[in-house]
Amino acid sequence: MPRSRPGTRVRRPSCCGPTRRTGRCTRRSTRPGTAPTGCPSPWRRSPASQRRADPMKATATTETQGSSRAADAALPAAPLDAQDRQRLLSGTHHDPHALLGAHPVPGGTAFRVLRPHARTVTLVTGERTVALTAMGDGLFSGVLPLTAIPDYRLRVTYDGQTSAIEYEDPYRFLPALGELDLHLIGEGRHEELWKALGAHPMTHQGVSGTRFTVWAPNARGVRVCGDFCHWDGTASAYPMRSLGSTGVWELFVPGMDEGTLYKFDITRADGTRALRADPMARRAEVPPATASVVTRSTYAWGDEAWMAHRADRPVCQAPFSVYEVHLASWRPGLTYRQLADELTAYVTEAGFTHVELMPVAEHPFSGSWGYQVTGFYAPTSRMGTPDDFRHLVDTLHQAGIGVILDWVPAHFPKDDWALAAFDGEHLYEPQDPRRAEHPDWGTLTFDYGRKEVRNFLVANASYWCEEFHVDGLRVDAVASMLYLDYSRDEGQWAPNESGGRENLDAVTFLQEMNATVYRRSPGVVTIAEESTAWDGVTRATHENGRDGFGGLGFGLKWNMGWSHDSLEYISRDPVYREYHHNEMTFSMVYAYSENYVLPLSHDEVVHGKQSLVSKMPGDWWQRRANHRAYLGFMWAHPGKQLLFMGQEFAQGAEWSAEGGLDWGLLDPSYPARPDHHGVLRLVRDLNHQYRATPALWERDSEPAGFSWIVTDAAQDNVLAFLRHAADGTPLLAVCNFAPVVREDYPLGVPEEPHAWREVLNTDAARYGGGDVRNPDPLKPEPEGVHGRPARLRVTLPPLATVWLRPE
Missing domain, CATH: 2.60.40.10 (Immunoglobulins)
Known part of the structure; x- marks a missing residue:
């Protein structure tokens, strides 16, 4: 016998009727009309004073309770047509309401009930009870001399039971969908x-x-x-x-x-x-x-101020520093409500503006980390109820922290109780197996060309934004949706009607989803994880591009090219870095082709890729110095930032969804405490300096917001550039990726500032560094260099990034 799980406690009797109901219905049936005039008085509707307070509570009662005498017997209704009867009993009748419930017939009103395993079924209306006749196979019927259909309830008894169950007849109601x-x-x-x-x-x-x-x-x-x-x-x-x-x-x-x-x-x-x-x-x-x-929400939101002002500034012109979290393993065992307290406090202290939650939609296999979804509209019950999840979002909002949600419309698993071949046919997935099968993950793709499927997904995007107040959707695996030949060999895919490799239905779906979300939920941002050079990912949907498709309409896109190149560079021994200098500069060639996020996500610290600090070359000290210098470079580079949990305190081990984070590294008794606490302090200071410095975020999508000072110092392993705020106020970022101190390093700077002050140095002792610092203030010399009118001589600590601002 199919069940939701072995040993599920059955909470209602086999009659299939709900159990906690008492009294009688006080409203009209689905048929028009009131209690019939001219009928015998027992069939008239009872006065309101005699009706029970709660008409829906089922009551276990003796067969004659509620009536002054034994139930009358009704004449049986005409037998059902044999084909209708067979279809009804087999569950294949398209309109069971046409056969069951109450219907006018010559001579009165026929009542027909399907109650498998029932011994007796009695009709209860007003103060009158009438026994229905058993017709076999759980069918009961009777004809009463009524010219209109009354309010009525059913009283059912089963073999071995001495009491009856009284409940409303589901088949007396009109459709509840408009x-x-x-x-x-x-x-x-x-x-x-x-x-x-x-x-x-x-x-x-x-x-x-x-x-x-x-x-x-x-x-x-x-x-x-x-x-x-x-x-x-x-x-x-x-x-x-x-x-x-x-x-x-x-x-x-x-x-x-x-x-x-x-x-x-x-x-x-x-x-x-x-x-x-x-x-x-x-x-x-x-x-x-x-x-x-079955669920209903009773949650009372308290984030009105957040929701009222989140659209005040476009995300491209606002600070946006994201902490990526896998809720189930951040601190294993915590519920949504416990996370609301602990995660909010932690992220607030660390200074991030947003959290990005890896998928929370229900998924059966925890090893998928939420990326193989079966319940697209249900927050996973592993950590609580939907209202508990609302509380988590609400708490973060009240602390001033935005919430981005990973959303997975690219594929779904083949579980035989979920979406795959849902009604026996290819419903949510394409019929063509070359399009339906996702070769990378053993899953199925959605049929984006079917209007009902597209509606299912577009509405789902709005659902999370509106019902749970999330502030953004990071859309997973966009590239796998856009290309028909994604991860497919020759012969394993069919071109579109124009002979191309683009999935035109997916393009239309993404455009509709973005347009709908932005229209319905002001202040929300959509973010594409798109790993190719598709033109116009963050261009408006009404703007055409060179590919002829128009923009996809996303607000931001993950810059996975930056992640790949910069991680390749920083993982090399410094002696070889001069030969790969372009890996740190090439990102500026295309930095303004899209609105970018710089992601150091979970994908970079699993499956043998090592944690961020473990990618670094050198000994213990050098690894952490490289780690700190790299984060300083990342926060100063054009684009928003995303850092996966654990990297903010230099966790050495790869992330494990089962084991969680190595919180013991922050324990005061741990020998390496200064190193890990130092990196955490650095991330906090990076975030606070970042928020306080408009030059680092106000013109992220404008070329005028950035200018190189030094790009060709490959032998020195040095990079230097300026970021500019809208009012022209600059920030100078200098990175020394060599393990040596460089004193009096000349840098060209604007003429106007009279002095510069060091505002962040990743080599500071408080971060675990050697504390090679610059004196305050640094005054520029009138001799120009690097095409600038003035020269600033800066001491560059080893394996460090320094930020300077004019006084």
């Missing part, structure tokens, strides 16, 4: 899709319950199955109705509320069945369990 929703879904333009599909606790026709909706256009039938029916999809699940050509199936189940575990039991076109998690579920069970969970 025509506008269906129209937008059919058009693939429902920007708030998460409000239309999935499981939603709500009040419908005056009754509390949950509306279930799912897109499964190729299914012969869909049933809601869960812990409420012992995961018995063959008999006790609730059949859903098809809402026409949109492919949406719907059912309102009264009395079902938050915490219910459920899946969809889908009968495929070939007659086989599959139990699937809800693609739109907003909460899931803790893995390895796989059921979806």
